[in-house]
Amino acid sequence: xxxxxxxxxxxxxxxxxxxxxxxxxxxxxxxxxxxxxxxxxxxxxxxxxxxxxxxxxxxxxxxxxxxxxxxxxxxxxxxxxxxxxxxxxxxxxxxxxxxxxxxxxxxxxxxxxxxxxxxxxxxxxxxxxxxxxxxxxxxxxxxxxxxxxxxxxxxxxxxxxxxxxxxxxxxxxxxxxxxxxxxxxxxxxxxxxxxxxxxxxxxxxxxxxxxxxxxxxxxxxxxxxxxxxxxxxxxxxxxxxxxxxxxxxxxxxxxxxxxxxxxxxxxxxxxxxxxxxxxxxxxxxxxxxxxxxxxxxxxxxxxxxxxxxxxxxxxxxxxxxxxxxxxxxxxxxxxxxxxxxxxxxxxxxxxxxxxxxxxxxxxxx
Ligand SMILES: [Zn+2]
Numbered sequence: 300x301x302x303x304x305x306x307x308x309x310x311x312x313x314x315x316x317x318x319x320x321x322x323x324x325x326x327x328x329x330x331x332x333x334x335x336x337x338x339x340x341x342x343x344x345x346x347x348x349x350x351x352x353x354x355x356x357x358x359x360x361x362x363x364x365x366x367x368x369x370x371x372x373x374x375x376x377x378x379x380x381x382x383x384x385x386x387x388x389x390x391x392x393x394x395x396x397x398x399x400x401x402x403x404x405x406x407x408x409x410x411x412x413x414x415x416x417x418x419x420x421x422x423x424x425x426x427x428x429x430x431x432x433x434x435x436x437x438x439x440x441x442x443x444x445x446x447x448x449x450x451x452x453x454x455x456x457x458x459x460x461x462x463x464x465x466x467x468x469x470x471x472x473x474x475x476x477x478x479x480x481x482x483x484x485x486x487x488x489x490x491x492x493x494x495x496x497x498x499x500x501x502x503x504x505x506x507x508x509x510x511x512x513x514x515x516x517x518x519x520x521x522x523x524x525x526x527x528x529x530x531x532x533x534x535x536x537x538x539x540x541x542x543x544x545x546x547x548x549x550x551x552x553x554x555x556x557x558x559x560x561x562x563x564x565x566x567x568x569x570x571x572x573x574x575x576x577x578x579x580x581x582x583x584x585x586x587x588x589x590x591x592x593x594x595x596x597x598x599x600x601x602x603x604x605x606x607x608x609x610x611x612x613x614x615x616x617x618x619x620x621x622x623x624x625x626x627x628x629x630x631x632x633x634x635x636x637x638x639x640x641x642x643x644x645x646x647x648x649x650x651x652x653x654x655x656x657x658x659x660x661x662x663x664x
Pocket of ligand 1: 537586
């Protein structure tokens with residue numbers, strides 16, 4: 300039997316141990332052919348397909364033989380999918396039906412859980428206002444938002460941003476941003492997406508779910524790939540610590556929080572996130588955490604961390620008039636720069652210089 304089209308599960312039946320044996324099944328014509336290490340190959344024609352197991356999360360294929368009835372139980376999503384995709388056309392509908400009943404069970408479980416959360420939330424409308432303002436409550440909610448849900452929130456921010464300004468997501472500069480970003484995010488749980496907002500503001504922000512937006516005005520002020528890396532490291536740190544999600548949750552109110560928890564983003568409960576993010580202010584603690592974590596990531600990637608400091612110094616010096624948004628939303632106070640300098644001084648390198656071509660690409664060459 301070739302390995303292609305083999306789906307693995309546990310086989311139960313006459314002569315087999317009570318706990319079943321590991322077995323591989325494959326479709327052969329209208330029949331299922333099952334082999335297990337210590338059992339003779341069994342053949343079943345037109346097996347009966349049902350959803351089974353605790354919570355109905357597995358797929359069961361049962362068939363009769365002269366020796367008695369056998370059941371192959373598939374637990375893993377991938378194995379179930381392979382079983383479905385390679386099945387004879389006549390059997391596919393019943394496998395698909397069992398699969399969807401399985402998802403229904405998942406959904407029912409999720410609904411039950413959500414109702415529980417809602418009940419807890421609505422217990423007292425008066426205390427609710429109080430707790431939605433608290434960091435601990437926001438953290439509690441944030442810890443319950445799955446990464447996929449957070450990514451959908453990121454999608455929403457991108458869609459909303461596009462209505463307000465053009466977003467560039469291809470080209471040399473994005474290539475450089477992506478390369479630097481990859482070095483700064485080893486082993487991340489997010490699938491990062493990088494954008495340039497075609498706006499003159501000196502700004503950058505991290506949206507939930509690993510979306511990082513750098514403004515054209517900031518790119519134009521960046522003197523080297525290392526300086527850009529400094530900005531990216533800081534924004535990545537905000538993303539990894541879910542700071543944006545945290546502030547979003549805190550500013551949303553009950554309706555938005557319910558939207559986030561239930562996964563229903565269609566009702567407008569989360570409002571105009573994009574506009575919110577552009578002028579977002581984090582707490583001093585969050586900023587300090589992003590600086591420290593950003594620095595740690597730069598050092599780990601062997602990227603010269605002095606770029607981060609240089610960038611802050613440059614834009615602070617060139618200031619004149621109102622500070623650029625990245626400074627007003629990311630207060631680079633003297634104290635903060637001093638902390639960064641002290642920290643960097645403890646790490647003498649050596650550093651791997653970032654490719655010259657990256658600098659050229661950033662200068663539009
Ligand atoms: Zn920040």
